[in-house]
Amino acid sequence: MPQHYPFSAVVGSDDMALALTLSTISPAIGGVLVRGEKGTAKSTMVRALASVLPPIDVIAGDRFSTDPRESNPLSPDGPFAADVDVETRPVRLVELPVGATEDRVLGSLHLEKALSDGVTEYEPGLLARAHRGILYVDEVNLLHDHLVDLLLDAAAMGRSTVERDGVSVEHAARFVLVGTMNPEEGELRPQLLDRFGLTVEVAAPRDPETRVEVVRRRLAYEADPDAFAATYAEDEATLTDRIQAAQKLVDQVDLSEWALLKIAEVCAAFEVDGMRADIVTARAAAAHAAWNGRTSVLREDIRAAARLALPHRRRRNPFDAPGIDEDLLDQILGDDEPPPEPEGDGTDDVETQESEPSESDSPSEPGSDPAEPDVSAQDRGESQQERQSQREAEQQQGGTSEVTVAAPQQPYRPKLFTVGGTGAGESGKRSRAITETGRRIGAQRRTSQGGSIHLMETIRAAAPHQHARGRTGSLEFRADDLRLAVKEGHESNLILFCVDASGSMAARKRMEQVKTAILSLLMDAYQRRDKVGLITFRQDGAELALPPTGSIDIAATRLAELPAGGRTPLAEALLKTADVLRLERVRDPRRRPLLVVITDGRATYGDNALARAHHVAKHLGATGLASLVIDCETGKFRMGLASQLADHLMAEYVPLGEVSASALTDVVRSGLHETGAA
CATH class of the missing domain: 3.40.50.300 (P-loop containing nucleotide triphosphate hydrolases)
Incomplete structure (x- = not known):
């Protein structure tokens, strides 16, 4: 086979x-x-x-x-x-x-x-x-x-x-x-x-005929692998010969000044960082030329190389989707090929590149407006904002169940929240843990393959047995003497967000602040290599909007689409949280969770809603779950329900405005300034 x-x-x-x-x-x-x-x-x-x-x-x-x-x-x-x-x-x-x-x-x-x-x-x-x-x-x-x-x-x-x-x-x-x-x-x-x-x-291909062909070939391979392989033996041999010929030819490919300039123009237009993109694109273009049996680089070679070398280099943060605007790429490359003589069509191409990309550059920058905005779209946007403001006012006054969607703002650097104690999970950058990397804090017997030898502890373990082993000079070591270093570093955690999306949170400004805070914490989780999950609750229940995953950008997408409105089923949300965490302990027992509850603490769904929520919170808190309550309540007169929830959960309590690391810094600076003035 x-x-x-x-x-x-x-x-x-x-x-x-x-x-x-x-x-x-x-x-x-x-x-x-x-x-x-x-x-x-x-x-x-x-x-x-x-x-x-x-x-x-x-x-x-x-x-x-x-x-x-x-x-x-x-x-x-x-x-x-x-x-x-x-x-x-x-x-x-x-x-x-x-x-x-x-x-x-x-x-x-x-x-x-x-x-x-x-x-x-x-x-x-x-x-x-x-x-x-x-x-x-x-x-x-x-x-x-x-x-x-x-x-x-x-x-x-x-x-x-x-x-x-x-x-x-x-x-x-x-x-x-x-x-x-x-x-x-x-x-x-x-x-x-x-x-x-x-x-x-x-x-996966979306064309039905292509999908049918995939299935047909796979079934034929499984039915008779030898016969199937024989069918493609000639194609395989031809491919081998072509690769071998290209490997011999690639060193002879000429990267002309025209080709190098085109590659530089493309990389500069797509605003990639550093020079690695230019070098890789040049090498890939030369390989593509050799693959096609040529010793000179043409426009098609540069285009093929740029499509493969640039998409992943245009990401500025983890929430940017990789990709490349192929229309812009064609516009930059133009229609010209390497000029056979100095008096080629270079002038026309330069003019095209100077005049046309200005319309295509602006959409490629995050947050920028198109070069020629649609005026009618702006008018529609203003009327939508007016209607949005009206709905927010109605919700604040009467708690209507109408649903609104607010967009997050630019994320900021949040405070670092960790799980207490010392874990033993996957290597990361959040909570303290015993890991394969970090500072050496002790030694242990070898229980599996791999690990760094702790030389002094190995010698210390072997030394008492040298007389019994008949050694008087050099040491004799045996497998039982081996000691491996125990290192303390940091682990990644499961950050489970439990987000209140009820009517009391639906005011546009408040939901913007909430989503921005979550987006900032997601960015922090990405940098610290955490897994994240997202539970939302509103109306009559809680929903696992995103099962625990390492894909932070999917979490950000779900967050941006999160609607708000309706009653507040807080108890149901905490019960859902307990179920999710129970399953995750089975799936990934080494990864310690950190629960982040984002709410104003109200509970309005069901009989004795608040009492039920506090009862469930006490049970969760008794399990030793590391948790954090971010209080979203605003205004001069506050009920303090989020603080009560934090007490029942035995959680750290943080007002929404203090999630940012700069908020804490400002408080400290203000205190130092007042002390200095005194």
């Missing part, structure tokens, strides 16, 4: 196939990030890629896949003789599991030989195995940030350096890094997004 589904048999993923192919033609591009919903053949296509790549020559017996043609190979197994044995093998596809440790990725001291034989020997990791091949990380967005940084550094530098546990090793690590991810499970930080050379968005 063939190991993988044929690469050429995948339907409807042309952009992904092109991005993967260009990266194998020119590995210096920097790898590919594939973003898409589940069930879109992301993993299938990546695993099939290795089978269509040309085989490589390696030095026989070398653990680091050294190219025998290299004059000064960077291999710890060297130096090599002039007449080394050479073997040819297929390109490796090395899969890096999400739960891999740094030791497994980089390699480390061979523990068994070090303890039993006293020999310091380096045990290669996954980076060594992936040299001159493909390193594949499924669900790369769930991989620890420091490991993603490590992979991208190695891919960019072409080598891996290990300095740990008495090991000092450097070896070549040139590979094509391919990461796949489902955005619904969380995003990569913009800094990490930028480090991937190319990115592709994939989605």
Whole structure:
């Protein structure tokens, strides 16, 4: 049975196939990030890629896949003789599991030989195995940030350096890094997004005929894999030959001044940060030219490269959707090709680029208005605002059940809210926890593979047994003596928002403040690598608007669409919260939750609504749940119900105006100023 589904048999993923192919033609591009919903053949296509790549020559017996043609190979197994044995093998596809440790990725001291034989020997990791091949990380967005940084550094530098546990090793690590991810499970930080050379968005085809063809081919493959593979054997061989020819040709491709200028114009027009975009686009354009059998870069090469190299570099914050305006791209590129003579049509193109992009640039900037606004749309907007103000006044006076939707404002830096005590969850940046990274606070026996050796504690554990082991000079170590370092760092948490969207919160200004505060906390959760969930309550019940997820941008979208109006079912909201947290303890027991209740504390739905809500709150508080109540009550005369709710929940109480970190800073500064004046 063939190991993988044929690469050429995948339907409807042309952009992904092109991005993967260009990266194998020119590995210096920097790898590919594939973003898409589940069930879109992301993993299938990546695993099939290795089978269509040309085989490589390696030095026989070398653990680091050294190219025998290299004059000064960077291999710890060297130096090599002039007449080394050479073997040819297929390109490796090395899969890096999400739960891999740094030791497994980089390699480390061979523990068994070090303890039993006293020999310091380096045990290669996954980076060594992936040299001159493909390193594949499924669900790369769930991989620890420091490991993603490590992979991208190695891919960019072409080598891996290990300095740990008495090991000092450097070896070549040139590979094509391919990461796949489902955005619904969380995003990569913009800094990490930028480090991937190319990115592709994939989605299931919407055309019924295409979907039928996908199903037909998959069923045929499962029914008879050998026969199905034989059907595409010729296509696979043709693809292999074409890739091999492009790999030989890419170094001969000429990036003319015209091509470099066009690439610079495109990157500048899309306002990407830094120069990495220009370099990657140039390399991808050269690879695209070689893929098409040419030694000069044309307009179509630059266009194809920009479509893959720029979308993920235009994000300014985690709530910006990646993408590129292809109409603007065509406008910048114009219709010209490299001029055969200096007196080409350059003048006309410059005029086009100077006059036309002014209309397309403004929509690309967050928060900017179109260059030519629709006056009638403005008039409609003003009348809508008037009607909105009328509805708000009615709700404040009579508590009407009419629904309103307010938009959040620009987020700010919030105060840091943490879970008390010391956890043991996933590495992050919020609450204190025992993690794989951080400062060393102690040692423990080894209970699993991986971890950093605590040398002094290992020696201390072995020392009392040396007489019984017959040693009088050097120490004899055994596996039971090994001690690993216990490190304290920070963990990520589950931030569960429980948001009051009832009529008492429906005043536009108040709901704007509430949504802005939540948006700010979401931004903070994104930076600290938390999961988030969103429960809303209004009318006669509570709804889990967003199940706990790492996708902060989805939470922001749901928040912006959140309506307000109706009664306040506070007790139902707290019961819903208890149910969600109970399920999450089963799904993700190591991740500690932080409940954030955003309300004015009122309860108006059902009999004895307030008493019921306080009763449920007491039960939640008794479980030891870390929680926070943000009081949204405004006005001179306050009922203080949110403060009472916080007492029952045993939660931290924070007025809405004090969520911002600057609010606390202003209070401190004001106090210092008054003290100085006195």
